[in-house]
Amino acid sequence: MMYFTPLKSAVILGLCALGAILCIPNLFAAPAPWLPWRQVHLGLDLRGGSYLLLEVDMKAVVKERLDSMVDGVRQALRPGSIFYQTLEAQPEQNRILLKLRDSTKLDAAMAAIRPLIAAEGSRGTPEFDMGSSPDGTIVLTLSPVAMNARARGAVQQSIEIVRRRIDETGVVDPQITQQGETRIVVQLPGISDPNRIKELLGKTAHMTFQLVEETANANAGGVPPPGVDYLPMQDNPNQKIAVRRRIDVDGGDLTDARAGTNPQTGEWVVNFTFNSIGARRFGDVTRQNVNHRFAIVLDGKVISAPVIREPITGGRGQISGNFTAASANDLAVLLRAGALPAPLTVVEERSVGPELGADSIRAGAVSLAVGFILVIGFMATFYGLFGWFANVCLVVNLVLMLGIMSLLQATLTLPGMAGILLTLGMAVDANILINERIREEQRLGRPPLSALEHGFTRAYNTIFDSNVAAFLAHVMLFIFGSGPVRGFAVTITVGIATSLFTAWMLTRLLVSRWYAARRPQLLPV
Amino acid sequence: MFMRPSFRLVPDNTRIKFMRGRIMGLVVSAVLSTASVVLFFYPGLNLGIDFSGGIVMEVRTPGPADFAQIRAALSAEHIPEQGVQQFGDPSEVLIRLGAQPTEAAVQQAVTRVRTALEKSVSGVKVLRTDAVGASVSAELFRNGLLALGISLVMILVYIWFRFEWQFAIGAVVTLVLDITKAIGFLAITRIEFDLVMVAAILTILGYSTNDKVVVYDRVRENLRKYKTLPLRDLIDLSINETLNRTLGTSMTVFLASLPLALFGGQSISGFAWVMLFGIVVGTSSSIFIAAPILLFLGENRLRREAAPAAAPAARS
Numbered sequence: 001m002m003y004f005t006p007l008k009s010a011v012i013l014g015l016c017a018l019g020a021i022l023c024i025p026n027l028f029a030a031p032a033p034w035l036p037w038r039q040v041h042l043g044l045d046l047r048g049g050s051y052l053l054l055e056v057d058m059k060a061v062v063k064e065r066l067d068s069m070v071d072g073v074r075q076a077l078r079p080g081s082i083f084y085q086t087l088e089a090q091p092e093q094n095r096i097l098l099k100l101r102d103s104t105k106l107d108a109a110m111a112a113i114r115p116l117i118a119a120e121g122s123r124g125t126p127e128f129d130m131g132s133s134p135d136g137t138i139v140l141t142l143s144p145v146a147m148n149a150r151a152r153g154a155v156q157q158s159i160e161i162v163r164r165r166i167d168e169t170g171v172v173d174p175q176i177t178q179q180g181e182t183r184i185v186v187q188l189p190g191i192s193d194p195n196r197i198k199e200l201l202g203k204t205a206h207m208t209f210q211l212v213e214e215t216a217n218a219n220a221g222g223v224p225p226p227g228v229d230y231l232p233m234q235d236n237p238n239q240k241i242a243v244r245r246r247i248d249v250d251g252g253d254l255t256d257a258r259a260g261t262n263p264q265t266g267e268w269v270v271n272f273t274f275n276s277i278g279a280r281r282f283g284d285v286t287r288q289n290v291n292h293r294f295a296i297v298l299d300g301k302v303i304s305a306p307v308i309r310e311p312i313t314g315g316r317g318q319i320s321g322n323f324t325a326a327s328a329n330d331l332a333v334l335l336r337a338g339a340l341p342a343p344l345t346v347v348e349e350r351s352v353g354p355e356l357g358a359d360s361i362r363a364g365a366v367s368l369a370v371g372f373i374l375v376i377g378f379m380a381t382f383y384g385l386f387g388w389f390a391n392v393c394l395v396v397n398l399v400l401m402l403g404i405m406s407l408l409q410a411t412l413t414l415p416g417m418a419g420i421l422l423t424l425g426m427a428v429d430a431n432i433l434i435n436e437r438i439r440e441e442q443r444l445g446r447p448p449l450s451a452l453e454h455g456f457t458r459a460y461n462t463i464f465d466s467n468v469a470a471f472l473a474h475v476m477l478f479i480f481g482s483g484p485v486r487g488f489a490v491t492i493t494v495g496i497a498t499s500l501f502t503a504w505m506l507t508r509l510l511v512s513r514w515y516a517a518r519r520p521q522l523l524p525v
Numbered sequence: 526m527f528m529r530p531s532f533r534l535v536p537d538n539t540r541i542k543f544m545r546g547r548i549m550g551l552v553v554s555a556v557l558s559t560a561s562v563v564l565f566f567y568p569g570l571n572l573g574i575d576f577s578g579g580i581v582m583e584v585r586t587p588g589p590a591d592f593a594q595i596r597a598a599l600s601a602e603h604i605p606e607q608g609v610q611q612f613g614d615p616s617e618v619l620i621r622l623g624a625q626p627t628e629a630a631v632q633q634a635v636t637r638v639r640t641a642l643e644k645s646v647s648g649v650k651v652l653r654t655d656a657v658g659a660s661v662s663a664e665l666f667r668n669g670l671l672a673l674g675i676s677l678v679m680i681l682v683y684i685w686f687r688f689e690w691q692f693a694i695g696a697v698v699t700l701v702l703d704i705t706k707a708i709g710f711l712a713i714t715r716i717e718f719d720l721v722m723v724a725a726i727l728t729i730l731g732y733s734t735n736d737k738v739v740v741y742d743r744v745r746e747n748l749r750k751y752k753t754l755p756l757r758d759l760i761d762l763s764i765n766e767t768l769n770r771t772l773g774t775s776m777t778v779f780l781a782s783l784p785l786a787l788f789g790g791q792s793i794s795g796f797a798w799v800m801l802f803g804i805v806v807g808t809s810s811s812i813f814i815a816a817p818i819l820l821f822l823g824e825n826r827l828r829r830e831a832a833p834a835a836a837p838a839a840r841s
Contacts, residue, residue, distance in 0.1 A: 053661060195636060195639070198632065345628045345629065346628065346631075346656075346658075347658040347660055347661045348657050348658060349632070349635065349655070349657075350653075350654065350655045351651075352652070352653045353650065353652045355585070355652060356583065356652040360790055360792070360793075363788055363789050364789070364790075364793075366784070367784040367785045367788045367789045370784035371783070374780040374781070374783070375777050378780055379777070381532060382531070382532055382534060382773065384528050384529045384530040385528045385529075386530075387530065414790075414793055415721055415724060415796070417793075418793050418796060421781045421782070421784070421785060422728060422778065422781055422782065422800070425778040425780065425781025426735070426774070426778055428774075429735070429774040429777070429778075432773045432774050436767075436773070440766070443537065461742065462738070462742045462743075466735040466736075466738040466739050466742070467735065468683060469683055469731065469738055470731030470735050471731075472680060473676040473679075473680070473727050473730050473731040473734070474727065474728075476672045476673075476675050476676045476679070476727070477723075477724060480668040480669070480675075481672065481720065481724065482665065485720045485721060485724045488721075524529045524530070525530070
């Protein structure tokens with residue numbers, strides 16, 4: 001128990017030294033890029049920045065899928081002259097309801113729809129479950145498996161688009177991660193007013209080119225004719241335009257978009273380029289519809305609806321629509337980054353300015369220093385030499401904690417700093433237990449070496465049991481907590497682990513060395 | 526200073542009859558905890574926006590803040606604030622808005638407060654913005670409770686495995702009493718109950734368990750050592766033997782938390798005060814609550830089963 005082979009001593013001291021080495025990267029920036037340089041990150045509450053929690057609107061994802069399925073069913077029923085009373089998406093129940101006029105055509109209708117389901121099905125399971133009743137009703141229900149797959153895809157795609165949009169703004173070192181099933185965390189260091197980012201992320205930016213239906217008068221009100229929507233103008237929502245529902249060209253076929261100025265008028269425009277598919281479609285549509293109006297629709301609002309003067313075959317075009325330099329630029333960014341599969345809502349926002357972060361660091365550092373001195377003073381006063389052994393362990397503990405946190409590249413938050421201090425307060429508990437036990441054993445009349453042996457062995461049982469319970473509580477906090485509180489849980493769990501090491505190994509090594517050197521008749525505990 | 530300890534917290538060989546005060550301890554604890562439960566419902570906790578949803582903005586003005594001006598600026602924009610108050614420095618102001626009906630409304634409100642302030646209060650700086658929507662706040666609250674509940678169950682199971690069921694029940698009942706008192710403390714002091722407070726309560730839980738396990742550990746050891754000693758005297762003996770350690774550790778954790786309460790700044794000092802309260806409660810409950818419960822539960826059982834009870838413990 002009290003004897004350490006030279007190898008064992010070397011390993012223990014080596015681990016302590018390793019901890020110290022791992023702390024070095026926190027002191028200055030990496031001298032060479034090839035060096036592994038792992039640092040503790042400062043949390044946004046300390047360095048200033050914004051945390052946004054975004055929720056992907058899954059209802060919109062489902063609704064969009066159902067709407068496109070309704071379109072598919074409509075087209076599938078047309079060739080067989082199968083007429084229906086109702087064909088509607090019911091997003092609340094995740095289904096499509098179809099009621100035929102003539103219930104004898106039920107089988108024909110189902111036969112027409114079946115290929116749609118089979119074609120859309122992925123990996124064996126059909127995306128929709130089809131049910132029917134003899135009165136001519138067909139219900140297509142989106143299967144939960146397919147819905148989950150679609151939701152996962154939508155979140156993945158959203159993360160990608162969010163990253164591209166944020167990269168365009170030049171924010172340094174943004175972190176974009178998924179949280180839970182439908183949420184995305186965006187962390188923006190150094191951005192204390194995330195308004196512009198929120199505006200950029202607040203648009204799905206789904207752009208389409210659709211023909212204007214000249215025969216309908218949108219501003220007269222009433223129900224639009226089949227296949228036509230009345231859409232508001234972007235800069236004047238009261239004015240509406242009748243737009244055919246059919247999407248001629250989709251913004252997804254854009255390869256580039258840049259803000260620029262029209263050389264003739266000097267107004268701000270967005271110049272865009274199509275890929276080959278988009279260019280061909282755009283060419284076809286414009287060729288067939290010269291002198292018609294072509295609406296450019298963004299998120300259900302018409303940006304502009306210019307008249308097609310001549311076929312546009314080069315795959316390049318220009319959007320004008322009362323832009324300012326900023327709004328033209330934003331639109332270009334959105335178009336370049338691509339459309340979000342579903343709208344995002346900000347459900348939680350926390351932003352901290354750099355001043356407050358600096359204040360917090362100062363407050364945390366002062367508390368840490370004062371607390372450290374108080375604990376060291378206490379141990380020295382009440383335990384003398386053995387208290388100083390504990391104090392050495394305390395310093396090593398701090399170093400090891402920082403080392404491990406650097407290795408994990410953990411995030412240090414203000415609650416995390418509080419956690420470090422509390423851990424130091426609790427870490428000496430192991431030494432207190434040891435010291436008290438040794439003292440007790442000595443008072444029972446054991447000679448020094450025997451008292452040490454028994455003291456350490458007996459104390460370790462207690463130390464282990466008492467720390468496991470605390471450890472469990474903080475693992476739970478890490479699993480269920482969020483943000484800065486997780487930082488707190490990380491520091492405490494790491495601290496418990498390192499304090500077990502210092503108590504179990506280092507204290508014993510120090511005491512055994514001291515004992516070997518002095519051979520005291522009485523332990524000064 | 527470097528050799529002998531200068532002081533002892535408690536003299537050696539104390540023989541305090543703690544178990545004489547067991548009824549007293551339990552009654553006082555029960556009364557305090559009942560009062561805390563009442564306080565939890567009325568007036569209730571001062572829920573922070575983490576759990577209630579809403580908006581908090583901390584702003585700094587160049588000179589001492591003019592609260593009337595800020596209120597006027599907000600009401601001019603028809604923003605229904607729930608409080609404009611000083612926060613630490615006289616130049617720092619905390620603006621609160623209640624929960625908004627939808628997530629979009631929360632975001633709009635944040636923007637409106639910002640523009641209203643920038644328009645009418647010159648040189649104002651927004652130091653911090655926290656905006657939490659209703660769905661997130663409900664979820665955070667549920668997760669907090671879940672973390673607390675699962676921790677308690679795990680502690681129960683762990684102690685049951687390592688000791689006996691009487692120990693586990695004693696510890697967990699005591700922990701629940703400790704937590705209710707911490708909640709009562711939060712209700713009285715009106716310290717905002719937010720995520721950091723959940724962390725504080727879980728830390729108290731960890732600390733308090735740690736403290737109980739040390740006493741229990743000594744009881745377990747003494748059960749093996751003194752086969753005939755009545756449980757009541759045995760528990761007294763165990764508490765006395767560990768008294769220096771119990772007080773020593775609570776002192777160090779107390780000393781570590783104190784600077785956080787004094788210098789930690791607004792956001793962390795509430796946490797630290799709850800910790801300080803929890804340390805006092807957790808330490809005293811190890812002696813006056815957890816031990817008496819063990820005495821009641823184990824009066825005959827632990828003694829009669831002394832031999833089988835020692836067997837699993839001996840393996841550990």
